[in-house]
Amino acid sequence: MSSATLVARRARRAAAVSLVAVAALSLSACGNDKDDNGAAANGSSSAASAGASGPDEASGSHSGTGSGSESAGTSAGGGGGHGKGTAAAPASNLSPRSASDRCAAADMSLRVGDADAGAGNIHYPLVFTNTGKKTCSLGGYPGVSLLAGDGQQVGSPAKREGGKGSVVRLAPGKxxxxxxxxxxxxxxxxxxxxxxxxxxAYAPGSKDAMTARTSGLRVCGDTFTVGALQPGTGPQG
Incomplete structure (x- = not known):
């Protein structure tokens, strides 16, 4: 084999080796580009995800705070409202100047006045008299039930009727x-x-029962009502 032929073969081999090396380098570069692009894409996705979850979390925190405040407000308002309705207002729905100013059962007497009939209705004045030594206040509706001679309740308690009236100041004897x-x-x-x-009867705001004898109060037509307290001893008193 001549020297020229050997030189040509060696040149072709060197060229082939160079081509293989170039191809390998190209493949490696493509892989790196792909990894970089993938990492960048993943990074963008994570950033987008973080950006989306951020407002949600903030919104969730805001909603949670709002809900908590709303619940607390509802609870406090409901509780407060209910407490005021029960404690501040006596059974009468009217408030004397103070609890100590309210007429106590121990300082009052109770009696049932004469019947007053007219237009199919029969009225009986239920009279509370201040037997104490100090002026006191009453206002609203008393709680009233009718009892038989043996103390057993007859029918249902009287239902409230008419306006709630106003607070009545009772000097001793009034x-x-x-x-x-x-x-x-x-x-x-x-x-x-x-x-x-x-x-x-229970005077407005009182838990102490009072009783009075009646000559014979008969309820008919399932109609038994009580009005708010007024000054005096009755329409004819």
Missing amino acids: SAYAALRTINDGLKDAPCWKTGKIVK
């Missing part, structure tokens, strides 16, 4: 009354109750 009302027999299909012998 009275206020609430009108008890029923109707004549036969005005309604409902039968009359057993005749009552005792009226049991």
Whole structure:
């Protein structure tokens, strides 16, 4: 084989080796580009994800704070509202100047006045009199039930009727009354109750029961109501 032929072969081999090396370098560069692009893409995705979750978390925190405040407000408002309704307002829905100013059952007497009939209605004044030594206040509706001679309750407690009125100031010896009302027999299909012998009453704002004898209060037509307290001993008193 001639020298020229050997030189040509060696040149072709060197060229082939160079081509292989170039191809390998190209593949390596492509791989690196792909990794870099992938990392960049992942980085963008993570950033986008972080950007999306940021407002959500802030919104969630805001919503949580809002909900918590709203719940607390509702609870406090509800509780506060309910507490005021129960504690601040006596059964009368009217407030004397102070709790100590309210007439106490121990410093009052109770009696049932004479019946006043007219237009199918029968009214009985339920009279509270201040027997104490100090002026006191009453206002609103007393709680009233009718009892038989043996103390058993007759029918249902009286229902409130009419406006709540105003606070009545009672000097020693002075009275206020609430009108008890029923109707004549036969005005309604409902039968009359057993005749009552005792009226049991709670003065507005008081938990102490008072009783008074009655000559015979009979409720008819399932109609038994009580009005708010007014000054005096009754329309005719």
